[in-house]
Amino acid sequence: MANTEEHAEGQQHPLGIYLKVWAWLFVLSTGSYMVDYLNFQGYLRWTLILVFMLAKAGLIVAVFMHMLWERPALLYAIVCPPILVLIFTFLMTHEAGYTFLTRDLFFAIGT
Amino acid sequence: MAESAVTNTGAAAAEQGVLGALVADWSSDQRAFKNVPWGKAMMWIFLVSDTFIFSCFLLSYMTVRMSTTVPWPYPSEVFALSFGGDPIPLILIAIMTFILISSSGTMVLAVNYGYRKDRAKTAILLLVTALFGAMFVGMQAFEWTKLIVDEGVRPWANPMGAPQFGAAFFMITGFHGFHVSIGVIFLVITARKVWRGDYDRSTPGYFTSRKGRYEIVETMGLYWHFVDLVWVFIFAFFYLW
Secondary structure: OOOOHHHHHOOOOOHHHHHHHHHHHHHHHHHHHHHHHOOOOHHHHHHHHHHHHHHHHHHHHHHHOOHHHOOHHHHHHHHHHHHOHHHHHHHHHHHHHHHHHHHHHHHHHHO | OOOHHHOOOOHHHHHHHHHHHHHHHHOOOOOOOOOOOHHHHHHHHHHHHHHHHHHHHHHHHHHHHHHOOOOOOOHHHHOOEOOOOOOEOOHHHHHHHHHHHHHHHHHHHHHHHHHOOOHHHHHHHHHHHHHHHHHHHHHHHHHHHHHHHHOOOEOOEOOOOOOHHHHHHHHHHHHHHHHHHHHHHHHHHHHHHHHHOOOOOOOEOOOOOOEOOOHHHHHHHHHHHHHHHHHHHHHHHHHHO
8 A cells, every 4th residue: 555645645536426426415305305395294204304314414424525435533533422412312302391391281270 | 564554445444343443543643533634633523513513503493392382383384485376385495405415516526626636627616616605695695584574583583483483593594504604705715725726836824824735625625515414404304394
């Protein structure tokens, strides 16, 4: 591996993969818009929204932001911390549920 | 062996396993992020912090939306637009999404041509990206005007339902639009430097005194793709949910 430093530090990849991912992003965006346009509701709507969202986010981070080709040291340092947000989400759903309950009770008794 | 430990494509990872490579890099001398220019590593760390900021905004929005006893305005109808005929649901937001995706594509091509040292193509693609970004901000300004002037949405109240809708909307899209605007400014600055040949001649930066290199285009690209990435989440959680 007699790479010059310049080559080793650059992220150079064939154009084809970028164009393919670009096309997929358009397809997936159309998909997520269609969820609303076709007026899907309930769990079908939420599942589709999440699937399209995660697919798009994954493609952008992996290919456009080159995470696919980065070394594990950077990949894990960057991608793992945001996963902790899920714990925060868990806490806040319970907090919101509690607030809703107290409001509901207050308005029910207050009137 | 020492050579192959600093290759770019994860050849080291194939030898040691992912965990082995991770430990080797983090326990190594001087640099944890091998083969990543520090400007790029710092951009990534900034983006992680920015991720947390946007996460907090989206989580606050989730919390107020879940805890309100008043019905939440239906975004599909709020952001519908009619071109003469029946209103098309969410059409403006869909167009904005496609514009941002297009700009991400031109950005990634700019990075690619930058590493090929194709000065003209890189500069033009950066300017096209900036133009898409400016279009996005323009459409957002139109959207805000429509909501504020025509529909009377305020951060504390709106005629459609839960008053928290306005606060969440202005905060989240405003902060994202601000990111896009800053991105457009830096895209133009980067395009000018590419066009002048600063990165071919290693001209030092005015503020940083660091040698100009084409990796700066990639770092710029990381920021721009992040802006697109955040929009993916805003689109899903705020507009579609």
